[in-house]
Amino acid sequence: MELRQLYYFVKVAKKEHVTQAAEELHVAQSAVSRQIHQLEEELGVKLFLQKGRNLQLTPVGQLFLKRAEVILEDLEKAVVEIHEFMDPEKGEIRLGFPHSLGVTVVPQVVASFRKLHPNVQFRFRQGMYPSLIRDMVKGEIDLAFISPFPDEHEQVCGEVLLTEELFAILPTTHQLAGEQEIELSQLKDDTFVMFGEGYSLRPIVYEACEEAGFTPKIGFEGEETETIRGLVAAGMGVSLLPEMALYHAGVLQTAKVRIRSPKVTRNIGIIHRSNEKMPLVAKVFHSFLIRYFKELEDKQGNKETVSP
Structure with a gap:
């Protein structure tokens, strides 16, 4: 599992749309779809269901979203702490x-x-x-x-x-x-x-x-x-x-x-x-x-x- 997959997953979950998520991520739509597909294969579950033109999280997808957000939030805090560690005027x-x-x-x-x-x-x-x-x-x-x-x-x-x-x-x-x-x-x-x-x-x-x-x-x-x-x-x-x-x-x-x-x-x-x-x-x-x-x-x- 890669961090990129988590970033893409969270963005799609928030937008409920692959195209809109890809636009905000500044990557091709096919790249987002491919990463989501690989993530689902690795987990062995379906994270999204098609609902018209939009995507909807499955129950297990909702559970995974909570954990993924915590992981990414902790990572962001770690990056901030490292920058503060190296900056004598902050921290x-x-x-x-x-x-x-x-x-x-x-x-x-x-x-x-x-x-x-x-x-x-x-x-x-x-x-x-x-x-x-x-x-x-x-x-x-x-x-x-x-x-x-x-x-x-x-x-x-x-x-x-x-x-x-x-x-x-x-x-x-x-x-x-x-x-x-x-x-x-x-x-x-x-x-x-x-x-x-x-x-x-x-x-x-x-x-x-x-x-x-x-x-x-x-x-x-x-x-x-x-x-x-x-x-x-x-x-x-x-x-x-x-x-x-x-x-x-x-x-x-x-x-x-x-x-x-x-x-x-x-x-x-x-x-x-x-x-x-x-x-x-x-x-x-x-x-x-x-x-x-x-x-x-x-x-x-x-x-x-x-x-x-």
Whole structure:
């Protein structure tokens, strides 16, 4: 069975007339009749019945028409997707990211990119570290922000985009709320508000506390940075959050205090599948991210070198 036969069949079925179908297809009437005849022979059924000067689909012809239209529609979509794949100014980027980057980083980066490439669309997927790796390996996303950056993985690779400092966040009534810097060990007697199991920030905070000489007492768990901040602001405990998660203050206020020792950081990277060519539009976005965060790092470095 050839695709040409399906095209001819669908056109004749719609026109109910071989001559009119041939005219729209810009081929000879005999060519259309021959292809329809060959298709019927291959299927072993009659697809049309003569009704005066017109043709009428048989019941089995009506059934076959539905399937043929789906096949041709899927083929047309595939051709469009291939063209979009090869066009950096069109198409769709399937982007994964952890919840902690959803408040500021992802919206800001995507908005900046779309100023340069307004026709590019995005499909987003939030998830925890294991699910982002899994979705990447399964081919369900093209790129993913991830933290911590995987040191070694057979099926994914990428680059570290930035290293970010974590700060202690305290209720405004906390005895250390007015300090500029503290030792993490000064919070050893406090109750901690932590991310749940599977979230990448949880082991970072837990390991930092152990390095400071204590095991954190976990009183509450949350799944969003805003939830963590809200619980801390309500006096339910203390926590550690990345600086970018503290850019936008909520209704309930917390105190932000730098941790002098141990220094607590997380790295954020962008990953893609190893040994597989990215869609061209995703490759353009990947290159944009590298430049974007390099410029951001340079700006922050310049600020730190300016004398007060």
